[in-house]
Amino acid sequence: MNKMVLAHFQGLTPPDLIHDHIILSGFTIAVLGLAAWCIFTQAFLTDLPVIRGIPEAPGAVAFYGHLKVLGLDHPSQFEKWGTKRSWPVLQARFGRRRVVVLNGFKEAQEWIVKNATATIDRPLFWTFHNVVSKSQGSTIGTSPWNESAKRRRTAVSAYLTRPALRSSAPMLDVESHAFVEDLFKATQQDNLGDVDPRMYCLRLAFNITLMICYGTRFKDIHDPDLLSMLDITSTVASFRSTNSNPQDYVPLLRYLPNKRQKIAVETREKRDIWLANMFSRVQSALDKGQYCPCITGTLLSESGSGKLDESDIKSINVSLVSGGFETVSTTMLAGLGWLASDEGQVYQEKVFNDLIIVYGDVETAWDKVVIEERSDVTVALYKEMLRYFAAIQLLPPRQTMKDFEWNGITIPKGVSVYMNAQAINHDHSYYGEDAHIFRPERWLDEKRPIGPPYQFSFGAGSRACPAIAITNRLLYLAFSRLLLHFKVLPAADGSILDAHYIRYNSDTTQQTCHPKPFRIRLEPRQLGNSAMEKCFASSRANGERMIYN
Ligand code: HEM
Numbered sequence: 001m002n003k004m005v006l007a008h009f010q011g012l013t014p015p016d017l018i019h020d021h022i023i024l025s026g027f028t029i030a031v032l033g034l035a036a037w038c039i040f041t042q043a044f045l046t047d048l049p050v051i052r053g054i055p056e057a058p059g060a061v062a063f064y065g066h067l068k069v070l071g072l073d074h075p076s077q078f079e080k081w082g083t084k085r086s087w088p089v090l091q092a093r094f095g096r097r098r099v100v101v102l103n104g105f106k107e108a109q110e111w112i113v114k115n116a117t118a119t120i121d122r123p124l125f126w127t128f129h130n131v132v133s134k135s136q137g138s139t140i141g142t143s144p145w146n147e148s149a150k151r152r153r154t155a156v157s158a159y160l161t162r163p164a165l166r167s168s169a170p171m172l173d174v175e176s177h178a179f180v181e182d183l184f185k186a187t188q189q190d191n192l193g194d195v196d197p198r199m200y201c202l203r204l205a206f207n208i209t210l211m212i213c214y215g216t217r218f219k220d221i222h223d224p225d226l227l228s229m230l231d232i233t234s235t236v237a238s239f240r241s242t243n244s245n246p247q248d249y250v251p252l253l254r255y256l257p258n259k260r261q262k263i264a265v266e267t268r269e270k271r272d273i274w275l276a277n278m279f280s281r282v283q284s285a286l287d288k289g290q291y292c293p294c295i296t297g298t299l300l301s302e303s304g305s306g307k308l309d310e311s312d313i314k315s316i317n318v319s320l321v322s323g324g325f326e327t328v329s330t331t332m333l334a335g336l337g338w339l340a341s342d343e344g345q346v347y348q349e350k351v352f353n354d355l356i357i358v359y360g361d362v363e364t365a366w367d368k369v370v371i372e373e374r375s376d377v378t379v380a381l382y383k384e385m386l387r388y389f390a391a392i393q394l395l396p397p398r399q400t401m402k403d404f405e406w407n408g409i410t411i412p413k414g415v416s417v418y419m420n421a422q423a424i425n426h427d428h429s430y431y432g433e434d435a436h437i438f439r440p441e442r443w444l445d446e447k448r449p450i451g452p453p454y455q456f457s458f459g460a461g462s463r464a465c466p467a468i469a470i471t472n473r474l475l476y477l478a479f480s481r482l483l484l485h486f487k488v489l490p491a492a493d494g495s496i497l498d499a500h501y502i503r504y505n506s507d508t509t510q511q512t513c514h515p516k517p518f519r520i521r522l523e524p525r526q527l528g529n530s531a532m533e534k535c536f537a538s539s540r541a542n543g544e545r546m547i548y549n
Pocket residue numbers: 140141142143153156160209212319320321323324325327328331391392395396397398456457458459460461462463464465466467471
């Protein structure tokens with residue numbers, strides 16, 4: 001109702017009306033002021049103020065900060081700022097979050113290794129922690145640092161680090177053999193004699209994590225359950241990328257209709273079903289007393305000892321199943337792609353010759369590469385694969401747990417820190433002028449030794465990947481065994497992967513790189529090769545002796 005009319009009926013005198021007016025307009029101004037402040041805060045302010053002394057990237061806009069100017073390839077834009085402006089460390093705004101990005105090797109060492117306790121924490125994200133991880137708990141790699149994260153990390157380390165490699169040998173033997181023989185069979189069955197190696201790398205990496213977690217594996221790369229699990233875990237991983245989840249940084253977007261949230265809920269439900277299925281398979285194998293040792297089984301038999309509870313076990317399994325398979329397969333695929341190039345042909349011969357020098361003959365080498373890594377030329381190949389093709393370019397972020405001093409600058413508690421492995425691993429000031437070239441020989445050069453952590457693909461410091469030893473062994477083993485028996489050649493039409501560390505990736509919006517599709521041929525080193533048959537037969541027999549849950 002109109003104010004004047006209302007005043008008339010209420011018998012208000014003009015001074016009352018004026019007074020009422022003043023109160024109302026004061027109230028309206030306060031409300032409008034508050035709304036304007038809220039909008040201003042959301043549009044321009046970050047959780048932490050600018051850190052004095054660290055350069056800030058150009059091009060921030062309201063609400064999104066730098067998320068727009070970063071385009072579709074965040075690590076490459078950060079790398080460009082790093083090299084063109086000489087910014088080994090820079091700060092940016094991801095929506096409301098203030099973030100620091102590390103582009104330089106020396107600087108990453110100083111922040112993540114030297115100040116390991118200050119940078120051990122991880123930030124929380126709305127989509128990943130509130131939606132995707134609601135039922136199974138968050139993974140180790142996305143958990144803030146606390147007693148539970150410490151317990152879970154210690155438990156997985158027992159299965160992944162160097163001392164555990166010996167007990168993993170039968171499984172590593174089975175998977176690397178299946179990889180080599182099935183890849184070869186696929187080339188034989190193809191009209192042109194070539195194969196897309198993607199599914200073979202994915203199955204190998206996924207089976208390793210399934211064996212570690214649940215004592216089970218997939219035999220057939222066409223198994224619909226395998227394809228569905230790979231699809232689910234890959235979708236879950238997509239919720240970690242800085243590129244595809246603006247709602248994590250721009251809180252207002254959470255209140256708008258959001259297709260990603262619906263996908264997150266559906267994916268979580270599907271994943272819960274198969275995780276429960278895996279869990280009960282182990283439980284019933286344990287009940288029957290015929291069981292393949294695995295993390296779930298060991299932890300279930302220890303449950304009640306107060307070490308870990310069921311939610312810890314679930315979180316560990318989710319961490320391992322989602323942590324490893326895409327990174328391992330990406331590294332392998334990129335490496336295979338490079339091997340098919342002209343330079344790769346030359347290096348393949350070096351690997352073969354070195355394996356024979358070290359182990360004496362093909363059969364001995366086939367057996368020994370499961371348990372040791374004595375061929376330096378092969379070690380140099382996988383080290384360069386890991387450095388050059390960082391499978392995750394912008395690593396899962398850290399968060400500072402306390403203030404610390406760096407170069408006279410105070411870095412505040414609570415800031416998100418991203419290691420840009422793509423830039424760090426190609427830092428010319430550390431690796432030299434040829435850092436942008438794939439050159440395994442750099443790891444053999446005694447005049448220019450490369451120090452720990454060698455490269456940042458696994459991160460570094462106290463939250464570094466706990467699976468470094470097993471991943472290294474797997475890469476050494478798979479590539480040694482393949483190159484012992486075969487030459488990796490370009491596809492029948494002569495095409496090869498563009499094995500450049502940025503261009504090889506088909507989707508820069510994902511957290512993990514996905515190499516563009518390519519095909520290879522395999523040429524047996526010796527025709528009618530009885531050594532190959534003997535090697536395959538011994539590993540096949542090993543696989544048949546194993547029990548699976
Ligand atoms: C080429 C292979 C791999 C790469 C490049 C890789 C990379 C990474 C990176 C970058 C991190 C974060 C490190 C940091 O913040 O400093 C990480 C953490 C982790 N990775 Fe891996 N990883 C690989 C293989 C695996 C495998 C095979 C598994 C399990 C079977 C695994 C399990 C984990 C776990 C559990 C964490 C969380 C550690 C924590 O936050 O404390 N990773 N990995």
